[in-house]
Amino acid sequence: MNRTLRGGTAALAVATLVLAGCGRDSGGGDEAPEPAAEVAEGAASGSIEVWAMGTEGEKLGDFAQAFVAENPDVDLQVTPVPWDAAHDKIATAIAAGETPDVSMIGTTWMGEFAATGALDPTPDLIDTGSFFEGAWGTTEVGGTNYGVPWYVETRVLYYRTDLVPEPPTDWDGLTAMAQQAKSSGAAYGINLQPGETGAWQTFMPFAWQAGAQLTNEDGTEFTIDSPEFVEALTYYQSFFTDGLAPTDLPQGTLEQDFVAGKIASFVSGPWHVGILEETENADMSKVALAPLPSGAEQASFIGGANLAVFKDAENRDAAWKFVEWLTRPEIQVQWYETVTDLPSVASAWEDPAIADDQYLGVFGEQLDSAVAPPSIPTWEEVASVIDTELERLTKAGADPQEVSTAIQQQASSIGTGL
Amino acid sequence: MTSGTTVRPGAQTPGRAGSYELRKHSPLYRRRTRAAWGFALPFVLLFAAFTVGPVLMSLVMAVTDLRSRDLRNPLAVEFVGLDNFVAVLQDPLFRKAAANTAYFVLVGVPLALAISLAIAVLMNSGITRFRTIFRVGYYMPVVTSIVAVAVVWRFLLHPDLGMVNQALGWVGIEGPNWLESTTWAMPAMIAMAVWRSIGTLIIIFLAGLQGVPTSLHEAAALDGAGAWQRFRHVTLPTMRPTILFGAVITGIGYVQFFEEPFVMTQGGPLNSTLSVAFHTYNQFGFGNYGYAAAMSYVLFVAVVVLALVQFRLLGERDTPRKPRRTLRPVASKEIGR
Amino acid sequence: MSTTTGRASRPPAEPAPPETEPPESRRTKERPIGEARPNLVVYLILGLGLVVVVSPFVWMAFSSVKTEGEIRRVPPTWWPETFTLENFQELFQRLDFPQYFFNSTLVAVVVTVGNLVFCSMLGYVLAKADFAGKNLLFRIVLGTLMIPGMVTLIPLFVLIANMGLVNTYWGLFLPFLAAPFGVFLMRQFFLAIPDELIDAARVDGASESRIFVQIVIPLAKPALATLGIITFLGSWNNFLWPLVVATSEDKYTLPVVLALYSTGQNQINYGLLLAGAVVVVVPVLVVFFFLQRFFVQGVALTGIK
Incomplete structure (x- = not known):
């Protein structure tokens, strides 16, 4: 025992010595926006290493042959990365200085990875005005933009036309819709995620609709606890206390219950169209989509993925040229046709391939007012606090004001990380 | 291993038991040490490089405020001493998770050990048919994809349609909504974890049972000992090192339990199935590396304490106070290779 | 090594002479004495347990040849209603x-x-x-x-x-x-x-x-x-x-x-x-x-x- 203890103490002593020479050089916080370097003119050349997740990673290699055809000197290597551990892979790669030239990055990870200093600021090569405002906002961290939005998704209301005659346009309408659906036979008028991972994505649209702001202008302080935020919490909670939304729906039964008419509506993103189509006995003629009803303002959540170039990229200029190519409107339309990713470039939505789709129009409309969560390094952690507190609100009947204070207090102690 | 050899018959000459103790600085001891380290060397080299090294680095991590933003320049962090550890112990979510984990371990580990030992003994009890089917079958939960496991268990535990509640209904009990109940979600997690871990334990115990000499069973049976008595007085003592191994390994696994809540409940409802390992995983995900590392080492201390208790309960005292191994006189000539 | 304690404490004389061991244990290799006949109860217990432990695996295997909709069905089906190799075909194609x-x-x-x-x-x-x-x-x-x-x-x-x-x-x-x-x-x-x-x-x-x-x-x-x-x-x-x-x-x-x-x-x-x-x-x-x-x-x- 003694020997082991002594060994441990020695290791600690060594560690302390090593650390004595360390320390942060600056307090961080209010640094000036980072300037972006120019990208050289002309065709791209050299090898470009790209990481992309899931289907995007699988399909991008072939898709990008058109880019290689335009730039014959380019050797493009796309490595697909499973979503499951993509975050860990990027984090470890940054730690070891083994980053690729370009990587796809989930929008909610932007703050964290940008804060490591591993991402290259977006150069003038990119037409920043072409993106949806909410999408472009996901690339801005501490006053500097890193990377570009690649594709987007947003949340809308899915409803059954036989239970909901007219989609609601405001909060009172949504409540009335749920009540009416319930009285005409549905077990629940609406499904809103009551808690657990990602519940904030369903709730936050209501907070933004009420006019709540999560942080101050420069993202250094949280301003969560506000009358607007409490108002949204109270409204969200009312669906559960009135029995209009389920608190204990077993996982994986939402689609079936919706198809069976037990649940009249729910809030989700574009992928649910495909899931519903695959659900057995689904009668898609009874399924319709509508933008979320508005409160004081119209708002929804915007997600998706961005493309970022790393500072350690060996072929930075070519990497940015490739990224620029992927954000051209016509390429965005082709990419939608390849993997059904919704374009982040607004003008791509005018293409008939997208504009004529019966469901997509609703998403396009919603995207104009969709809001991104603050791109701060600690966002994922703050979001998990919101998830936990929402569960208390919906399942344990916690007081909205108290929940709001609790979120504010925990978020403040986490800090924005900027 | 007190009585492991007690019951072993034959082969032992009287007088050996009282043999002299090997002196620490005898040439023989030194030769033995050299020979033994020769055996140990390949492992030790790899182990030092790829396990001890990273572990020491992670220990350093635990006493700094390393966060994901420091990844590119990990030396530019502040030394914070034990601040992370203090913060961990004050974290209400950690306390909640620790209580959940303790519940899970204290109920789950004995349950898993008892069930798998019982099954292993039954499988080794002289059945001749379907042996391979049983061996392979009971190992299935270990190789079944966690996602498939989750789907089937979620169905089993479904409040209205699930088989568990239907079976309870036959005896007039109205089963709960297992996974959505703060009271019943944890028992469901324990059942699932036990179900998933017995496969490995059974093969470990089966292998251990092969070391129990049949002649002892025979002798005991001739003396009129029943099956239970033979299990208690013949099988259990010989199996002790194996059971200890099973207990420690299961303890380590259960203290770090994570997958079941991860796929089934996400730690809910209302954090009732949040485990320390899950909480730690989240903290790593948030990029709070220093804090998460400190939490890992708090978990480590818990495992060590648990293992010490198990070493004590199951007979092998891993303390320097125990008597040194005695050397048999015959061995002295041949030991040096 | 704690083996010592045990050895020291036990009486040195042990009845069974080693020479008689091999034939005996070989004979009873599969079935220790006293376990007269493989017990029906043992088979019953092990058999019931087997059902409990293998069912999710069986579901996994059967479901790999179901359609996506059938896999997602609640309550789940055991035997595939529509048998399809599509999942495997797609997998091996990609x-x-x-x-x-x-x-x-x-x-x-x-x-x-x-x-x-x-x-x-x-x-x-x-x-x-x-x-x-x-x-x-x-x-x-x-x-x-x-x-x-x-x-x-x-x-x-x-x-x-x-x-x-x-x-x-x-x-x-x-x-x-x-x-x-x-x-x-x-x-x-x-x-x-x-x-x-x-x-x-x-x-x-x-x-x-x-x-x-x-x-x-x-x-x-x-x-x-x-x-x-x-x-x-x-x-x-x-x-x-x-x-x-x-x-x-x-x-x-x-x-x-x-x-x-x-x-x-x-x-x-x-x-x-x-x-x-x-x-x-x-x-x-x-x-x-x-x-x-x-x-x-x-x-x-x-x-x-």
């Missing part, structure tokens, strides 16, 4: 199977062989030899076994990167060649091997390495089989490390590639996921089936004297 199968097999076999060799060597001396540093070594090995794996991921990757092993096979298996788990397991099994066998060989003038290879290893077959199964499975299913170390697709292992196809940012494709789970489990079952044969009794007391 998957460069030979390449990933080769990568997974190479890594798992190297890791398994490494652990069998290195862990049994160290486990043997920890159980059966007396030498300076033994207790400390055992405690360190056991201690690292108890450290949660997550905490060393980044330091380990930085180390591998500094060695220039990112995206190499060496980087994939080197960190796992010598795992504390195996040492602990082998040590515990070696503890149960009678010292007499080893001592007898020493009397006959056998070297330590010879004793190890010719006496100890044959005795430890069930233990080696156990370690082999557990290590192979662990390596075969390892997901995070291969994903982090491999930076190009040609070094990916099966679980990494399967995760790629089945899990999206917001949804899971259950059909592909279950088909992948079936594909990935087959080699594990083959290895298990092969190794479980070594769980036979009798070696310890009949083979060597």
